Amino acid sequence: xxxxxxxxxxxxxxxxxxxxxxxxxxxxxxxxxxxxxxxxxxxxxxxxxxxxxxxxxxxxxxxxxxxxxxxxxxxxxxxxxx
Amino acid sequence: xxxxxxxxxxxxxxxxxxxxxxxxxxxxxxxxxxxxxxxxxxxxxxxxxxxxxxxxxxxxxxxxxxxxxxxxxxxxxxxxxxxxxxxxxxxxxxxxxxxxxxxxxxxxxxxxxxxxxxxxxxxxxxxxxxxxxxxxxxxxxxxxxxxxxxxxxxxxxxxxxxxxxxxxxxxxxxxxxxxxxxxxxxxxxxxxxxxxxxxxxxxxxxxxxxxxxxxxxxxxxxxxxxxxxxxxxxxxxxxxxxxxxxxxxx
Numbered sequence: 001x002x003x004x005x006x007x008x009x010x011x012x013x014x015x016x017x018x019x020x021x022x023x024x025x026x027x028x029x030x031x032x033x034x035x036x037x038x039x040x041x042x043x044x045x046x047x048x049x050x051x052x053x054x055x056x057x058x059x060x061x062x063x064x065x066x067x068x069x070x071x072x073x074x075x076x077x078x079x080x081x082x
Numbered sequence: 083x084x085x086x087x088x089x090x091x092x093x094x095x096x097x098x099x100x101x102x103x104x105x106x107x108x109x110x111x112x113x114x115x116x117x118x119x120x121x122x123x124x125x126x127x128x129x130x131x132x133x134x135x136x137x138x139x140x141x142x143x144x145x146x147x148x149x150x151x152x153x154x155x156x157x158x159x160x161x162x163x164x165x166x167x168x169x170x171x172x173x174x175x176x177x178x179x180x181x182x183x184x185x186x187x188x189x190x191x192x193x194x195x196x197x198x199x200x201x202x203x204x205x206x207x208x209x210x211x212x213x214x215x216x217x218x219x220x221x222x223x224x225x226x227x228x229x230x231x232x233x234x235x236x237x238x239x240x241x242x243x244x245x246x247x248x249x250x251x252x253x254x255x256x257x258x259x260x261x262x263x264x265x266x267x268x269x270x271x272x273x274x275x276x277x278x279x280x281x282x283x284x285x286x287x288x289x290x291x292x293x294x295x296x297x298x299x300x301x302x303x304x305x306x307x308x309x310x311x312x313x314x315x316x317x318x319x320x321x322x323x324x325x326x327x328x329x330x331x332x
Contacts, residue, residue, distance in 0.1 A: 004254065004255055004258070006255070007253075007254075007255025007256065007258050007259050008255075008258060010259045010262075011258045011259045011261070011262035011263075012262065014259065014262045014263040014266045014328055014332050015262045015265055015266045015269070016266070017266055017270070017324060017328060018265065018266025018267055018268070018269040018270035018324065018325070018328055019266070019269050019270075019273070021270040021274055021320060021321050021324040021325075022269045022270045022271070022272060022273025022274045022276075022321060023273050024274075024317075025273070025274035025275075025276075025277050025278065025317035025318060025320060025321045026273060026274075026276050026277035027277060028277060028314075028317045029190075029274075029275075029276070029277025029278030029279070029280070029281045029282075029314055029317045029318065030277040030278075030280055030281045030284075031277075031281065032278075032281055032310065032313050032314035032316075032317075033194075033277075033278070033280065033281015033282050033283070033284045033285045033310070033311070033314040034281060034284055034285075035285075035310065036281070036282075036284075036285035036306065036307065036309070036310020036311060036313070036314060037284045037285040037286075037287065037288035037289070037310070038288065039306050039310055040285065040288050040289040040292050040303050040306050040307050040310070041288050041291075041292050043292075043299065043302045043303055043306050044292035044293070044295065044296040044299045044302075044303050045292075045296070047296075047299050047302050050302045050306075053306075054306060054309065057306070057309075057310060058309070058313070061310070061313045061314070062313075065313070065316065065317070068316070068317040068320060069320075071320070072320045072323075072324070075270070075324045076324075076327075079324070079327055079328065079331070079332070
């Protein structure tokens with residue numbers, strides 16, 4: 001059964017890639033959506049600050065996105081190098 | 083030793099159960115939220131009953147989509163999937179994974195679409211004459227949230243119908259790797275659409291609410307809604323890419 005050892009490592013890496021990307025996408029998706037919702041509120045209430053609010057929303061979302069990109073990188077590493 | 087066919091049936095039936103079971107959770111809660119908000123709005127503004135009922139029903143129909151996808155995959159698994167395939171061990175993992183992908187993948191969009199519907203109903207009672215514009219925006223928002231359920235449907239259908247047959251020389255090790263890849267793909271897309279589905283739903287729900295209160299800001303608010311929803315969608319697209327990689331290159 002010597003063929004099973006490396007196969008189980010590879011299998012665990014693939015399963016891990018799926019879990020990493022799946023759970024890793026939870027936070028950024030929720031957080032960015034929350035940001036967008038609050039930005040819509042802000043723009044509706046004070047449309048004269050639309051540019052400022054949109055800029056802040058995008059910067060906040062970009063920071064929030066970073067953990068999603070970490071998950072993507074880890075998933076790709078697990079698929080292709082493990 | 084049982085034959086692959088028996089395991090195929092076990093896997094297909096388990097997947098079918100999980101697909102509809104998980105997909106129905108958020109559709110039920112989301113539609114209940116919309117109905118609750120509509121009832122609350124009706125108490126405040128009994129005269130706009132007709133438009134409230136219409137908006138509530140439309141929003142519930144769109145929220146139901148995810149559960150219907152789950153039902154379709156379940157029916158395919160019960161009647162269309164396993165019966166026509168014989169002896170393919172890869173399919174044993176793929177059928178179960180298809181059910182998981184569709185079931186988990188419908189949870190986020192259901193919550194999101196339900197929240198948007200509820201917010202639209204609640205604002206219609208404040209400014210009934212803008213009900214058409216709010217309903218239109220709500221539909222667009224719910225469609226954005228349901229995109230994630232469609233991603234999950236695509237992955238589930240790929241797992242059902244595009245899994246190659248193993249060659250005679252396939253070893254137990256290759257089998258274990260392949261099946262883990264399928265399960266990983268289903269978890270990636272299933273869990274990966276949870277956050278974006280709910281997040282987009284929150285964004286579009288707040289946007290619908292604000293459009294009903296400040297109808298003159300329509301352009302700025304919808305623009306921000308689209309932009310924010312698109313950024314929020316990006317993580318779901320990462321999850322879709324990972325799922326494709328896991329299905330086809332594992």
